Amino acid sequence: MPHRLRKVRRQRGSRTHGWGQVGQHRKHGMKGGRGKSGLHKHKWSYTTTYAPEYFADKGFVPPSARCTLAAINVGELEQSLGELTVEGKVKVEDGKYHVDLSSLGYEKLLGGGRVTKPIIVKARFHSESAAKKIEEAGGHLVAAG
DSSP, X not given: OOGGGXXXXXXXXXXXXXXXXXXXXXXXXXXXXXXXXXXXXXXXXXXXHHOTTTTOOOOOOOHHHHSOOOEEEHHHHHHTHHHHHHXXXXXXXXXXXXXXXXXXXXXXXXXXXXXXXXEEEEESEEOHHHHHHHHHTTOEEEEOO
């Protein structure tokens, strides 16, 4: 559209361009406020339609639940014993494997899998099923500080 035919050309010299008294149609008054203002009041229908979770209760997560422990199953540990022995990360004394889980980067021993070899495991945390399987195979758990 040519500039000379635009409505604003007719409004030159007019202080408010047809929007009445001073201050009307300026800044953010015609939009209901800046940003997210009014979402709990006059913009409530917008909130329920497009942002229904905006005022939702987020809940509470304790700090202890935020961190995850690096864990390994007893079955996986037994399968990797050969490689770890060759690498020098596991010692064999009197036919028993001595494993320090913290040096391998694990904090917890879980009870998934089968254990057939006697293993002495030094672990910070362990499950009851892991302790039971290790002891049945002839090994035991040592608590790490």
